[in-house]
Amino acid sequence: MQEPFYLHNTEFNVRDYECDIQGVVNNANYQHYLEHARHEFLISQGISFAQLHDEGTDLIVTKVEIEYKYPLRSRDRFIVRTNIQREGNIRLVFLQDIYRAEDMKLIVRAKITGAATKNGKPVYPGEVLKKLGLE
Secondary structure, X not given: OOOXXXXXXXXXXXXXXXXXXXXXXXXXXXXXHHHHHHHHHHHHOOOXXXXXXXXXXXXXXXXXXXXXXXXXXXXXXXXEEEEEEEEOOOEEEEEEEEEEOOOOEEEEEEEEEEEEEEOXXXXXXXXXXXXXXXX
16 A cells, blocks of 8 residues: 655644543544644645635635544654645645654544635635645
């Protein structure tokens, strides 16, 4: 099987308070990790959520699919690897995988679908697509 291609990597450490009574990362925290990594990726591409919002455009998540493969535990160092692709005229799909840094064991595989909106209505995200090299 071919290794997936990634455009961006973000490293984290699991903090104690992110774990549940079983000593593993609570499933909801993986969404926080994925979101922060998406924001870091977009910032690295010159895309600012605040600026987009001030200009009347918001990027929103419309669908989250997460496959939990293996748990992370307190103090584990891990990497969120991110790629993005276009789906239709208004959707962006983030393909994100989380790997434990120590041995690159796959922890989570995620597909996050988003769209751009203006005044609550879907819009074509032309400037965003240009900055991402998807147009």
